[in-house]
Amino acid sequence: MSVIIYGPAGCGKTKNAEKLRAYFKCEKIVDGATFADFNKSKNYLYLTNEPVPEKYLADMKNGLLRRVISFKAAMLQIK
Numbered sequence: 001m002s003v004i005i006y007g008p009a010g011c012g013k014t015k016n017a018e019k020l021r022a023y024f025k026c027e028k029i030v031d032g033a034t035f036a037d038f039n040k041s042k043n044y045l046y047l048t049n050e051p052v053p054e055k056y057l058a059d060m061k062n063g064l065l066r067r068v069i070s071f072k073a074a075m076l077q078i079k
Contacts (some may be wrong), residue, residue, distance in 0.1 A: 002026070004038055004046045007071030013047040016075065021045045034035040039069070 003024045007013055014018075017029045026045035030037060035053050052060070056057035056068055069077075 002038060002040055002044045002046060003072055004033070004048060004068045005071050005074050006048050006050065006068065009038070010048045011071050012075075013049075013071050015077075016071075017045065017047060017078050019078055023033060023074075033038055 003020075003026060005013055005020055014031055016033060020026075021029050022043055025043070027043045029045045029047065031047045033048045034050055035048065037057070038046055052068060060068055
């Protein structure tokens with residue numbers, strides 16, 4: 001299952017991409033991705049600085065969309 005890590009430019013997503021990829025057991029890193037690139041059926045780690053689209057926000061708040069994670073939250077998981 002794919003994972004999207006989002007956060008502002010310069011926060012450390014690319015610098016920590018390999019650690020994140022290994023933790024989430026993804027096959028490939030897609031840096032500079034957009035939410036339009038997101039493919040749930042592939043096992044990729046997508047890194048984006050786009051804001052989370054409205055259609056994802058409700059699912060995230062309800063715990064239904066667990067694979068869209070802020071960079072800050074992701075880093076707390078891997079430490």
